Each structure stands twice: as C-alpha cells, then as structure tokens.
Amino acid sequence: MIIKTPSDLTAKVAELKAGFSGKTQLLVSLGTCGIAAGGSPIAAALRKHVTEQGLESKFEVVDVGCLGLCYCEPMIEVKAANGKSLIYGNVTEEQIPAIVAAGADKVAEGLQVQATNIYYPEDQEKPEKKVVQTRIALRNSGRINPEKIEDYLLKDGYQALAKVLTKMKPEEVCQQLVDAGLRGRGGAGFPTGKKWQFAAAQPKGQKYIICNADEGDPGAFMDRAVLEGDPHAVLEAMAIGGFAVGADTGLIYIRAEYPLAIARLKKAIEQATSYGLLGKNIFSTGFNFTIELKYGAGAFVCGEETALIHSIEGKRGEPTFKPPFPAVRGLWGKPTIVNNVETLANIPAIFRKGAAWFKSIGTPGSPGSKVFALAGKINHVGLVEVPMGIKLRDVIFELGGGITDGREFKVVQIGGPSGGCITAKNLDTAIDYESLKALGSMMGSGGMIVMDEDTCMVNVARFFLDFTVDESCGKCTPCRIGNKRLFEILDKICAGKGTPEMLDQLEELSNVIKDTSLCGLGQTSPNPVLSTLKNFPDEYKAHIFEHRCPAAVCTAMLNYIINDKCIGCGLCARKCPVNCISGTQKTRHHIDQSKCIKCGVCMRTCKFAAIDRK
Amino acid sequence: MVNLKINNNPVSVPEGTTILEAAAKLGLKIPTLCHINWDCFHVEHRSGSCRICVVEVTGKPNLAPACCTPVAEGMDVHTNTMRAIQARRTVLELLLSNHPKDCLVCTKNQNCNLQSLASEFNIQTIRYEGEQTKLAVDDNGAAIRRDMSKCIMCRRCETACNVVQTVGVLSGVNRGFNATVAPQNFLPLDQTACVFCGQCVLACPVGALTEISYKDEVWQALNDPSKTVIVQTAPAVRVAIGEKFDMQPGEISTGKLVAALRRLGFAKVFDTDWSADLTIMEEATELFGRIKSGKNLPLLTSCCPGWVNFLEHQFPDQLHMPSTAKSPQQMFGAIAKSYYADLIGVDPSDLVVVSIMPCLAKKYEAGRPEFAPNGVRDVDYVLSTRELASMIKEAGVMFNSLPDEDYDDPLGESSGASVIFGASGGVLEAALRTAADWILNAQPDGSIAYFEDAADSPIDFVAVRGLEGIKEATVKIGDLELKAAVVSGLGNARKLLEKIRSGESQYHAIEIMACPGGCINGGGQPYSFCSCGGSDVLEARKNAVYRADEGKAIRKSHLNPSIIKIYKDFLGHPNSELAHKLLHTHYCAKK
Amino acid sequence: MTCCCEKTESALEKLARLEPEKTAQLNAFIDTLPIGKDIESNRAHLIIALHQAQGIFGYLPSEVQQLIAERLKLTRSEIYGVISFYSYFTDKPIGRFKINVCCGTACFVKGANLVVEQFSRELNIKEGETSADGRFFLGVLRCVGACSLAPVVMVNERVYGNVTPAMVSQIIADCKD
Ligand SMILES: Cc1cc2nc3c(=O)[nH]c(=O)nc-3n(C[C@H](O)[C@H](O)[C@H](O)COP(=O)(O)O)c2cc1C
Ligand code: SF4
Ligand code: SF4
Ligand code: SF4
Ligand code: SF4
Ligand code: SF4
Ligand code: SF4
C-alpha cells in the first residue's frame, strides 16, 4: 500500500490498531549487545516454548532493539496489553517456562526483575521518583520490532513528516528547530536549526543531507542502539531535514563494524519506500527524497565531517580546513548538512510535540536529553538517556548502580579519547555542554567510562594517546608528529624512564597541538593529558621521581612477590599463564621475575594473601 | 574589498584573499612550507597541513593557518605574538624531530626550505626527539631518487603529479605517524607510470625527491685517458644555469657555459641545438608528408621523453600519432656514435657522450634499450643543469668571470630555430619556419627543396609563444590554413588528447611538452625559481630564449650550414634510409 | 635491438589465470555499479568495491587493486592510498582465524591489553601479524559495541566476553579448521 496523504497514514494506523491482538508481548532484546550475550538462543527457546505449550493466542514473541540494560543481557520483557511490564535480566533457557507462566501480573517465582526508572516524556507524566531516565531519542528502542515499519507507525511514526510536508514551509521547519534549541549530539553541540538555516540559505540546486553514523568513540554505542532499535526515526528526520534545506538526497555514512545496524537500515529504507514515505512525491507534496547507505572502513577520523565527506567521495578520509563549511561546500562541492544519529532521532519528537515541549526538558542552554553509554568499572553497563542538567553523581550511582566490586570511584572519562576526566569532587556538576567544557572535558558523543581506584591516570592518558596516534590521519604536523611525541613521553613515564623536564614538555606540547592542529581530532587529542596532569599531578610525580605507580598498574615498576604467609597450596602456580611460579607442595613458592608478565592472576587466586604487589 | 588589520596596520584586499596574501601586501612574509601557488599554471596547493604559517586572529580560539584562512571584514590578525612564534617553533621542532639532519650530505643543502626555516628561526635544540620514519630509499630507476625519511608531508609532489601532470603515480599512503607519499604498494618509480618529468622534484621543498646524479660517473670518464668525452648542452640550460651563479634569471650565459665545460675537461663541447635543427629536418619532412597525404593527422612532436612516456602509458591506442623522429638528445647521440666517431677515428665504445639537460626524463630516455644499439648507449650520461652547476663549483671554475667561448664543430653550429626548443611553442615554431619554406617553395614534381629559403616566408609565429598551457593558432602558409596547437604540462596534454581521440578537435600539428612552460621549467633546472612566489623567473627564462633566437643570423633549421653539410656528406636527405635508421624510433604500449 | 615492447604477462592476466572464479565474481559485482566516464562519480564506488573485493579474495593484492583501478578508471596509487588509510583493508593475506581483541576504552579499563599480550605470547606474533602457518591473525579493534562483556575477543564471528589472560589458551584451542 502506498500512503499518499496524511489521512492515508491515519487510516493505516487505525487499521493496524484494529488488528492489534491484545496479546501479552515477550520482548527479547536483540541488538548487537544482546546477541553477543546470547539473546538469540533465548528468543528461539522462547518461541519454541510458546508454540509447544500452545500459547500462541496469549503470547507473542517480539524481537526488539536494545533497551540499554547491557549489564543484564540476555533479557526478556513481559509486557501486557495494558502496559504492565516486568523485565528479567541474565535470563537462562531454564527460566523461560517460569517467566511465561507468571505473565505480566506477577514476578516469576525465584526470579528478580530489573528496575528501569525509565519514563517517556512524549506520552507520560514525569514520575515523582527522584532520578529517572527521560527517553526521547531512545523512545522506541527496545519497545518495537525495528524490522517492521508497522510497529513504528503504531508509535506515531512518520506523523511528523506528514505534518512538516503538508502544513509547514521550509523556513518554518528550520525556525522551529532553532526555537527548540536542539544542539548537535555528535560532539560539538552546534545548534542544529542554525546549521539547517545555513544550508537552506544556499542557492537552490543539488544539496545533501548526511547522517553521521560513524560512531567511532571507543566505549560509545548509543547511535548503534538507535539504528538497531529504531531506524525509521532517523529516516524520518532525514526526510524532514531534506525538506527544510532543499535536499532530495540523504546519505547515511555508517561504520562497517555495525553489520546489524546496516541490515536493519536497509530493511527500513525498503519498507519506507514501499509505503511511499521515501521516494518521489511524498505525501503528494511534490517532495522527493531518497536515502542511500555509505560504508566506512575503519577510520575514527572519518567521523569528522569533512573527512566523512571525503570518505563518501571515495578518498582518503583526511579532513580539510574549514571554511568553507560543508553547509556551503560539502559533498561533491554542494551544500551539505551533516547530522549525528542521535541528533536526528530527536527531531520527529520535536515536530510532533513542538519546540516549547522540547525546551521544557533539560536546561535553558542545552535543552532536551542526552544518551550516555556507561561502561568501565560500573555495575550497570549500558545506555541511559537523561535530561540535560542531571548530576553526574545521579547518573553514575543511581542509574549506573555504582562502582563494581565495591571499589572506590576515581574518575569518569566523558567525551571519548578527546574528552577529559572528571574527579569525585566534581560529581555534583549538572551535565550540559558548557559545564563539561569548563571542567576540561566535553560532552563528545556521550561515552562515559567509569574508572575505579585501581586505575593509573598516566597509563590512561597513554592509552588515549595511543588511540590518537593510531587514528590520526597524518595530514598535519602537530597531530602526526606531536601526538606521537606525547605518546612517547607518556610511554617513557609509564616505563619508569620519566625525567623531570617531561612534565613541562607534556604541557607545552599539548597546548601547541591543540592550538595548531587542523581538525577536531588534533585540537582535542591532548585533553586527556592536560586533564590528568591537572587533576593528578602527584601520580605523574610518583612515576617520575619515585619510579612508583601508585595504582600499581604500570608493570615496569612493579613486582609480584610471595611472602611468608604462603602455605604452598600450589593454586597460584596452576593458574599462572606463563608457569613462572615454582615450589613444592607445602613449601613457600617463588616467582621467577624474569618470566612474570605481571598479570596479577596469582595474587587474585591466592586465598592466603601471600602475594604482595610492590 | 575587505578591510582588516594585520599587526595593527590596516589593509584592504579583495574578498577571498588569504591572510598570507594580505600580509604580503604589507611586506610581511609569514613562513610557509606546504603552501605553493604555481600562478604561471593556475594551480594552488593549499593543503593547510604543515601548520608553520599559523597566526593569531582575535576572537578565534585556535591559531589560524595564514595560507588558507580567508580574510574577513574587521579581522584583527597578529602574526608575531609570542603564542604564534612559540607554536611555529614547536611545529618546526616536531618536523625536525622526525628528520635525518643530514644537511651536509644532502643534495638539497642550501636549497632546502626546511633548512632555511631552521636557520631563520634559529633552532638550537630539539626538545621532542623520538622515533624517526625509516623507509627504504628508492633509487632504482635512472632519474629520480626518493628518500621518504626526509619527507615533511607537504604533499606538493602529489599535487604536481596528480593535478598538474595528471600522471597520478603518487598518493598519500598509510596514516598517522606512518603516513607518507608513495606509488602503489611502495613500488619503485620505474615500475609505475611515472614519466620522470621531475615536476615533483621541483615541488619538493626538502631533499625527499631529488635527481639521481651521474656526476661521479662523468668525473670518472673525464679522468679516464682511454675515453674521449664529448658533451652536448640543451637549449634551455643556457638561460637558467646562470641562476646558480647569482646571475639574474634570464641571463643568457651560453659562452660561459661552453667555456666552463672546456675547463672541466670535455674534449669537445657540442650543442643539442645542432641536433634540434636536425630534428626539425626530419619532423618537418614528416609533417609535410602527412599534410600532403592528409593521413595520420595531426602530427605530434616527439622530442620530449616525458611526454612520449606519458603517451605510451596513458594513450597506448594513439602511438601512431607522434612523429617518429628521435629527440634532439638521442639524434645527437646516434650521430656522435656513428658519423662523429668515424670522423675522429674513435671506437664508439671509447667515445663518451654526456648531455647537459634541464630535464630528468632525459636520464631515463638515454637508458631506453632501443637507444643502445649493440649494447653501446648513444648517450652515456645525462646531467641536469643543477648537477652541472655543482660540478663547476666543485671544480672551482669561476663561472662568472669566464670569457665567452664558442661551440666546437661540426656538431655545434645552430640556428635560432633550435634555441627556442627550450620554451613551450618553440619546437612547433621551428618546424613551421621550415615547413613554410618548403610549402611556399613547392616544386612542380612534388619533391622538397630542402635547403632553400623562400621569399617573404614567416619567421615569428608569436601566437604559439607564452606560458599558457594550451595555445591554438591557425597560420596561413600560402593556400594552406595550418591548424596548430601547443600544449605544455601533461594535464593539458591529456585534455587535448582526449579531444583528439574523440574527434572533437582537429589539427595538423601539435607540440607537446611535459613540463608546464616547456624545458625552461624542466625537472633538472635550478630550484631557485620555486621559492620566488611568482612566475617572473619562468617569464625571464622564456624571454631569454627568444632573445637568443633573435640574436642569431640564421633562424631556420634548414639553412644551418652544418646541417646542410651532414645531409650532403652523410645522411643523404631527410628520411633517407640511413636517416631512418639513425634518427627515427618507434613507441611501445606500456601497461 | 630490444625495446620496451617486449610482452610479459600483465597483472590482470595473471589474476585471471590464477583466480578465475574470484575475478569473475568481482567483475560481476563491478558490473552492477553505475560506472561511467566521470571519474568523480566512479570514485564514490571505490570503497564498496574494495569491501566486496576483500570479501571475495580475503585481502587486496596488487593485482586486485589494479583490476579495480582499471574498471573504475582510477589510478593505482590512489587506490593504494585509500587501502592503506582504512584499517579495514589489507593488502597482505591474513590468517584463517582472525582473532580481534577489543581495545576500546571499556575493554582497556578492564584489562584488554593484558589479553593482547597473552595472545601475542602464545601465538608468537605481534599485533597486526599473521602466524607463519597462516592460521592465526591477531588484531585489535576499537569497541565492537559489547562493552558490557568487556574485555571482548572476537574470533571470526564468535564473541568471547569477560576474557582474562588465563582464558587465552582455551580460545586458541577452540580454533579448529
Ligand atoms: C575526530 C572527530 C570524530 C568525530 N566522530 C563523530 C562521530 O563518530 N559521530 C558523529 O556524529 N560526529 C562525530 N564528530 C563530529 C562531526 O564532525 C560533526 O560535528 C557532527 O557529525 C555533526 O552532527 P551534529 O551537529 O548533529 O552533532 C567527530 C568529530 C571529530 C573531530
Ligand atoms: S589534526 Fe590529526 S586527524 Fe586532524 S587533520 Fe591533522 S593529522 Fe589529520
Ligand atoms: S603476575 Fe601473572 S605471570 Fe606473574 S607470577 Fe603472577 S600469575 Fe604468573
Ligand atoms: S596461592 Fe598463595 S598460598 Fe598458594 S602457593 Fe600461591 S602464594 Fe602460596
Ligand atoms: S632535506 Fe633539507 S633539512 Fe633535510 S637534510 Fe636535506 S638539506 Fe637538511
Ligand atoms: S616525475 Fe612526474 S610523473 Fe613521475 S612522479 Fe614526479 S611528477 Fe609524477
Ligand atoms: S616528498 Fe617532498 S613534496 Fe612530497 S610530500 Fe614529501 S616533502 Fe612534500
């Protein structure tokens, strides 16, 4: 069926609603993360169980995208037609009968449900609970089958596009986005509406809109969740953008490492096209819009918009100097908008509910919500979407469940490899673009890596520089050679070969690299160095002056030694991966330091605290 | 116009001007390394990659690269704040930290932009030493040496090869610290489609790309009593070599050049101009024949080995188009090793022919197997203008105070037509001078009056002169409307050839030179011009070429007495069987 | 007299001789692309062509690069420039078992570097190398998006989560031809 008018769309939704079975849904989250954790066999077993027990009239198994509860994958959500729902985490096949038997009304015996603290501002009142997730970009992820456009339509999908195309002028679309105050979620936080106005103001002719789905920050996966869980939201937003700036072609630049997202996007484009929601003469308005996929090939710098454009053009992904900005001269020299996935995912909601609604969430300077990927030494690894202005402490300790193994919080690294670390004393900062910057960090794409007391900050800085050196395109001198030199200095410090001059060198070199690099990668790559230098000068000094790694991480400066508490049980010797522990039963064992790789396994295995790390 | 302030001095410049250009207007030179503006052939390389040109712009959070930041109304630029100076120094230190500081044993010593910056900035210590790029030196071929450990990644060579020349054998490869410029899979240049035009060598600000030098071999030969070493000098050398001795660009130093070569110990000093006249005889005969038959038009000139190589690689289906005449260098070699060797009674294998060329492709050309009959090369060694200048200096010959001396006979006398070979348009003009006489002197029986002058025949074909990449002219010779085109730079050649292949353009004769501007801008010429920042040097060299032509009594190749003599004594007539054997060649498709 | 015309087998002929099926497969894919005279628009298909070619041949030897160059009318050096830029592409054959250790931040924080070192020791190859018998390739990735299972190791399509150095020998033992 082709949807030709908004009333066609309404009719279609009515038809879908009428056909809605009222069955209790068994949602199994099958994003990359869910699948990696073993979600597919759970879904299969669930289907088998439902069929075998003849429960098809009561239950429907639905494959959904990711709800963000990575820490407890595989998971099953039992959801009744009345909205009641129970979420079970770390599900095993054996638990399936009990879960199904209990239904949505009561918790299956012997099992625990996961609390989610999620609310959906588009169709719910804000709950009284203190700390809650506020889902706009992730409103459908984990709640609909991303491979069925019908599910999206049932969630008011493509209503925003219908409204924009039939009731608004392009200028009004841009203006509404400016009014909403949406800022780019891909890193820099540039006002999206302004960017659109910029491109709309360019002379008529070929223009492009590109969705940046390169998501290269290691430890960040919110864009993946959106694409895998709710691909149509992105397509709809791109079409709205195309209308606003006068582009008839959209391209999604997606990293090749996301095969599942690619497959789901392809399917979504096909379905939207077959409904006439993409293609020619959409909603009979004369507006044409098509979307193509373009693939990355493993280069972080291709997330930078000019590099991304070169990559689509089939070239090396080297950034070029701006101006000219892509909105003036972009893909093949034509005006081009580049927007991040999450930015786009917010847009249909803004046009359904209005600018004022969006502005009512978040802070005046940074309206709306932001998705963060929590990872590292935190209990609830996964995705949270929170209103801007929330306190870091609430994100990490309330929603994130605190630090693993009861260890002490040390820092949270926000903004990926080019961000900075934030220490305990700033945990009460209200998160927005400006406050993070003021702390020497940045919003970046929203990766939050939590580190505990066992982390060596010099080693962390070294790790990030290693990443930068690997991912620098090599075009400009400060980034190509400067970052290499920064890395080499940090490497020496970690290897116990630091010298006092290095402290000044690190700082000066970092500042010059920031000041002179051609693109955002080099302009931010020294941030981890500067922020660890500022917050943890004593750790640097301990490495340099005392040849000591306070967190006992830098292996060159530490040894595992068996003390006289050893009873000679031999457990450590069996576990040691390089077999460098010797000793006879019941006598004190000995570690051959020349072979020891300092993995720490022995120390963790010993039940008698007989191994010291010095 | 846009108004701004640089170091508090107001300046007004057109929109689109960069800070670099605006500063130059105020007499401020901001250091650059990667930026290059070849204004004479309308290509600007603006990669913005070296970051040595950073300046402070009030209100901008980061330093701005002057070479690619456009000015804006009310802009407030400071080029010499401590912040900018420190940043530039650090950037330079970083470059040097990844550079073998081999200046004393580097071909580019005293001609190197990196070296001069280090000296201008007075760099004394390098604080950030660390790992250095190590890459094997490619000196496999005959012409170009690549030592990427000296590369500073300005990427000018890439633009020269890919944009100016459209040969496309160089590309940025790898990334991050390992990034460098290389041909596919790091193949040696001689296994690629490289034509050895050497434009990349001219573009390289450091010693990463240089010529392969044969100075040592030539010294060896000069000191070998069993060898007779003769030398030929190409037309464009005489208008450029003076620059190496602090003369003004465009000074003609033919006489000093000859004298210097004698001082170096060459047995005879001959002139490639002489064989250029010979080339015209053969080529004009071919042109005359093709015009008459109306077949196989247009005739393309074949004296530039860079261009010939380009054709063989890129247009293997068009090999019938160029004249089969060898280049003047190879004609000279062939005659030297046959006629001249005979004349002086020396065994060809004991006669060493050295060429002084503005060109690196000639080094490659001399090594082509078909130019070594029976394994004896017609031309043994090719030195660039730069290498010769260095030999002269090494030998302590005081170039500037030498008297003017004349070339030796019999391979030294030349007409004005041959000296203009040095500039783009010259070969065609020379051929036209001769062909015009032959057409105007049409013989009733259809034969050619080879050595006759025609009354009122044209000499100056001004329309084909100048530095533009593509020039077209229709010249009227008698009843014939001869359509000609002159192309320099291989990018332009590609454009024209594609039009010819598709039948879109039709000409009688086309001159093609690989180097933009012709041999005056050859890959072996003095570097000095590449930092001048304007086309003045090329313009001066070009004008000198035409001045040299005007200064000649005889200005047509077929009237050169030595040429007349060699046909009478030895070759018979143009395109005779012997001429064909010695003076013509064929082309091979290369894939 | 010899000259440059002497005929030797060209790279493309060699490829067609050694790998006829794979070459045909790649050619068939390129046939589906809208390749024309305009080099700029041909270039836009380069990366997808390289993805396909690497899928077919396992890597991108110089002959395959040349084939793509000719079909897309691009220069060989620019294709090599692109291949050597993107970490996904390789011009060297790589091992049958592609062991990739995630070294994204989440995995690093949980000790991924120790896992890499252990693989390196047990397989006696460095990161980015293939073992002499052609069985194992050891590489690192930056976040495969399964941070909850950090540190993560992927062997071809198979995912191992919460990997410790002690698990490495078992993972290697799991690789059976
Ligand atoms: C080195 C570098 C990497 C980047 N990576 C990404 C990325 O993976 N995804 C993204 O959306 N933006 C990335 N950006 C930001 C983009 O350049 C661009 O600003 C953004 O896509 C614009 O979209 P937005 O305005 O919706 O945020 C990166 C920037 C830099 C400098
Ligand atoms: S800053 Fe780094 S990534 Fe950006 S252009 Fe320079 S070298 Fe390339
Ligand atoms: S630290 Fe690791 S390698 Fe060293 S002795 Fe203990 S278990 Fe063995
Ligand atoms: S595990 Fe502990 S007690 Fe047992 S042998 Fe090792 S060091 Fe001794
Ligand atoms: S390239 Fe320049 S700086 Fe480098 S060694 Fe040669 S002369 Fe010295
Ligand atoms: S010599 Fe000419 S063709 Fe060869 S690499 Fe240099 S610029 Fe390119
Ligand atoms: S080889 Fe020379 S011209 Fe080419 S990038 Fe390196 S320094 Fe620049």
Ligand code: SF4
């Ligand atoms: S134009 Fe002259 S210098 Fe340049 S390659 Fe041709 S012959 Fe040599």
Ligand code: SF4
């Ligand atoms: S002469 Fe001047 S303008 Fe011409 S190429 Fe050289 S530097 Fe450029």
Ligand code: FES
């Ligand atoms: S459960 Fe999918 S991102 Fe974690």
Ligand code: FES
């Ligand atoms: S000269 Fe401006 S960046 Fe190199």
Ligand code: FES
């Ligand atoms: S950092 Fe390893 S999976 Fe994300």
